[in-house]
Amino acid sequence: MKLYICGSNRNKNCYKVLNDLKLLDNKNDKLITLSRKNIKYCLGCSACIKNLDKYCVQKDDMQEIYDNMIIADKIIIASPVYMNHITGILKNMIDRLNPFSCHGNLKGKKVYLILTGQMSEKDNEEIIEDIKKYFNGISEFMEFEFKFIKYLSSGDVESIDDISKCNKNYEKIVEEMKNIINE
Numbered sequence: 001m002k003l004y005i006c007g008s009n010r011n012k013n014c015y016k017v018l019n020d021l022k023l024l025d026n027k028n029d030k031l032i033t034l035s036r037k038n039i040k041y042c043l044g045c046s047a048c049i050k051n052l053d054k055y056c057v058q059k060d061d062m063q064e065i066y067d068n069m070i071i072a073d074k075i076i077i078a079s080p081v082y083m084n085h086i087t088g089i090l091k092n093m094i095d096r097l098n099p100f101s102c103h104g105n106l107k108g109k110k111v112y113l114i115l116t117g118q119m120s121e122k123d124n125e126e127i128i129e130d131i132k133k134y135f136n137g138i139s140e141f142m143e144f145e146f147k148f149i150k151y152l153s154s155g156d157v158e159s160i161d162d163i164s165k166c167n168k169n170y171e172k173i174v175e176e177m178k179n180i181i182n183e
């Protein structure tokens with residue numbers, strides 16, 4: 001089962017890409033949009049380190065994400081670039097994965113990343129590398145396999161709300177991304 005996670009606060013570019021990928025795939029796959037979820041901040045209480053039975057002492061929508069991550073073999077995340085990084089809601093969700101980090105729940109799973117941003121791929125080259133480094137770093141101690149799929153520019157204000165307008169071969173790009181995920 002594939003779990004798609006949208007790290008945007010809007011149902012626009014990242015959501016469209018993930019939805020298009022999902023439509024082309026298995027109906028059992030699930031798409032979660034973080035903006036619709038109530039995800040509290042990590043308390044840093046370390047209860048998850050001590051308690052092997054519970055994911056986290058806080059009860060919120062992370063429970064649904066934990067459950068879906070447990071059954072997923074592939075997790076596909078899309079995030080807009082916000083201030084040269086992933087969005088805050090996505091970072092917050094990743095912080096809440098500390099229980100999985102402690103107990104190895106993501107070990108061997110494949111985690112993919114798609115980024116969108118207003119700037120061109122060239123202009124965001126270093127930022128993309130920084131974000132890849134961040135994911136590679138957490139993949140090491142969480143023992144998941146990380147693969148960066150693609151950066152898609154959403155361009156200027158005219159095309160900012162429809163990523164397919166800024167990428168001429170959009171359908172082909174989606175098909176290529178799908179092939180990478182299904183490799």
Ligand SMILES: Cc1cc2nc3c(=O)[nH]c(=O)nc-3n(C[C@H](O)[C@H](O)[C@H](O)COP(=O)(O)O)c2cc1C
Binds near residue numbers: 118161
């Ligand atoms: C608060 C904020 C910060 C942003 N920062 C950047 C940035 O640093 N670099 C960039 O290329 N685009 C930046 N963008 C543009 C978005 O990444 C871009 O429009 C993206 O495609 C939006 O994706 P979405 O439609 O899924 O929300 C920013 C947008 C917002 C709202």
